[in-house]
Amino acid sequence: MRILVTGGAGFIGSHLIDRLMADHHEVICLDNFFTGRRHNVWQWVDHPNFELIRHDVTDPIRLEIDQIYHLACPASPVHYQYNPVKTIKTNMLGTLYMLGLAKRVRARILLASTSEVYGDPTVHPQREDYWGNVNPIGIRSCYDEGKRVAETLAFDYHRQNQVDIRVARIFNTYGPRMLENDGRVVSNFIVQALQGIPLTVYGTGQQTRSFCYVSDLVEGLIRLMSGEIIGPVNLGNPVEYTVLSLAQRIQGMINPDTAIEYQPLPTDDPQQRQPDISLAMKELSWQPGVGLKEGLQQTITYFKSQLLTKAGPMDSLASMSENKLS
Numbered sequence: 001m002r003i004l005v006t007g008g009a010g011f012i013g014s015h016l017i018d019r020l021m022a023d024h025h026e027v028i029c030l031d032n033f034f035t036g037r038r039h040n041v042w043q044w045v046d047h048p049n050f051e052l053i054r055h056d057v058t059d060p061i062r063l064e065i066d067q068i069y070h071l072a073c074p075a076s077p078v079h080y081q082y083n084p085v086k087t088i089k090t091n092m093l094g095t096l097y098m099l100g101l102a103k104r105v106r107a108r109i110l111l112a113s114t115s116e117v118y119g120d121p122t123v124h125p126q127r128e129d130y131w132g133n134v135n136p137i138g139i140r141s142c143y144d145e146g147k148r149v150a151e152t153l154a155f156d157y158h159r160q161n162q163v164d165i166r167v168a169r170i171f172n173t174y175g176p177r178m179l180e181n182d183g184r185v186v187s188n189f190i191v192q193a194l195q196g197i198p199l200t201v202y203g204t205g206q207q208t209r210s211f212c213y214v215s216d217l218v219e220g221l222i223r224l225m226s227g228e229i230i231g232p233v234n235l236g237n238p239v240e241y242t243v244l245s246l247a248q249r250i251q252g253m254i255n256p257d258t259a260i261e262y263q264p265l266p267t268d269d270p271q272q273r274q275p276d277i278s279l280a281m282k283e284l285s286w287q288p289g290v291g292l293k294e295g296l297q298q299t300i301t302y303f304k305s306q307l308l309t310k311a312g313p314m315d316s317l318a319s320m321s322e323n324k325l326s
């Protein structure tokens with residue numbers, strides 16, 4: 001198949017492309033390189049089945065394809081809050097144009113939505129039929145509400161124009177190729193521990209998160225795209241950890257001598273996040289298989305190699321101190 005991956009040079013997109021290329025598809029990677037990096041897909045650049053297009057999804061594009069994985073959108077607060085209006089445009093216009101493209105060429109389109117559509121949930125764990133508790137005017141709203149409107153667009157194109165949609169609600173995902181300065185808990189703690197500086201925990205650290213290793217997530221996305229249900233479907237790891245216990249685990253794995261430092265909780269930071277994945281288990285026969293220890297080990301190895309190749313680790317240190325937790 002000829003498959004378009006928007007946001008394909010990013011963290012999840014590039015792992016998805018590795019998998020699609022290994023499965024012998026023709027892949028078009030479309031990215032504006034805001035948070036994506038060319039070297040994430042560099043290994044495929046000369047491959048005859050691969051095409052890399054620098055393009056911003058807020059502008060329309062015409063392509064002949066069979067499937068679209070629509071992932072283009074910065075995913076970490078530090079990046080989506082950098083230019084909130086642009087984030088809303090990316091979610092709204094970008095999704096509108098991709099759905100229009102899917103309609104025109106009759107392609108199946110998978111929207112990468114997010115657990116953030118549940119906001120600060122009052123129901124725990126979150127099932128797909130929970131409508132969420134989202135602040136419409138807060139600093140996270142450009143992303144949360146942007147993804148909610150993207151889902152609305154997808155379902156309206158489906159009902160009105162019979163566009164063949166799939167909607168994945170992705171929960172916290174981690175692994176190699178995360179950006180070291182994006183303020184997400186896993187990357188933050190690993191980079192801080194590797195640099196021997198205190199691990200920053202916001203609030204008391206008792207807020208919980210679940211962490212899905214990227215290869216598990218990619219498998220879920222591919223099963224959703226190939227399957228019959230349109231979603232929305234939660235894709236995430238239901239095993240829940242407090243942020244403090246994650247910090248302690250990473251501290252133990254890298255450098256038990258590093259300290260833990262507490263800072264005030266950012267606005268609208270959700271207290272609990274845990275997917276109910278019964279639907280994915282039933283309909284896609286999917287559940288995560290990579291345990292936290294194994295996933296963290298892979299991720300630590302990646303960040304070690306990244307920090308070693310960097311001339312000045314202090315650069316990333318300086319930018320990290322301005323970051324907010326995901």
Ligand SMILES: NC(=O)c1ccc[n+]([C@@H]2O[C@H](COP(=O)([O-])OP(=O)(O)OC[C@H]3O[C@@H](n4cnc5c(N)ncnc54)[C@H](O)[C@@H]3O)[C@@H](O)[C@H]2O)c1
Pocket residue numbers: 006007008009010011012013030031032033034035036037055056057058070071072073074075076090094112113114115169170171172173174
């Ligand atoms: N990583 C997670 O934990 C997580 C959780 C929930 C949802 N998601 C969703 O999954 C998708 C991928 O996330 P990720 O973690 O790989 O993030 P990422 O920031 O690494 O990747 C996003 C990619 O989209 C590109 N992009 C951003 N705006 C664009 C635009 N206007 N035009 C073209 N390209 C653009 C970026 O350059 C980047 O390559 C996103 O839609 C995100 O909302 C991710």
